[in-house]
Amino acid sequence: MLIRTIARGALVGAGALALLGPLTVGTAAADTATTQGTARIMAAPYAVVPYETVNVRSGPWRSEAIVGTAAANQPRGAYCWTSGETITDNGYSNDVWVQLVEGYVSAVYLNGDEYGGLPASAVC
Structure with a gap:
């Protein structure tokens, strides 16, 4: 091997x-x-890191198509963040979505601050 x-x-x-x-x-x-x-x-x-496996979507809304998943604790390339649908999970609510290489994921599921660890200035 x-x-x-x-x-x-x-x-x-x-x-x-x-x-x-x-x-x-x-x-x-x-x-x-x-x-x-x-x-x-x-x-x-x-780079952002999801703390649990989460769906990656084609846009910053749950109604957008799922284009893949981001596995827990696996770094993903990210470009910027944008406002989208407010997501509430695990006691947190946020309308920030991070644009990954392959799509968007809610910052609620990412390690870091309300921007998923991206700088506040990294707006899409």
Whole structure:
């Protein structure tokens, strides 16, 4: 079994590089998918981390199509935040949605502050 360690990093804030931890994959196919996923994280200026698995939608509303999921504790590339539908879950309410590489996710499900850890100035 091929084991290879890949370091993941993402540009955060004012150009600082945040080390998100090593990633070990067990197969060549998984390695290729992981490398592509890592490249997508690094292509975005910020990284966010969902604290639970959450749906990624095509827009900042629950009525928008689900285009994928963001797995718990897995960093995702993010561009900016925008206002959308107010979501209430786990005792928190927020209308902030973060635009990921693949779609939008409510900041209610992201680690960090009300902007999911993005700067308040990172408005879409």
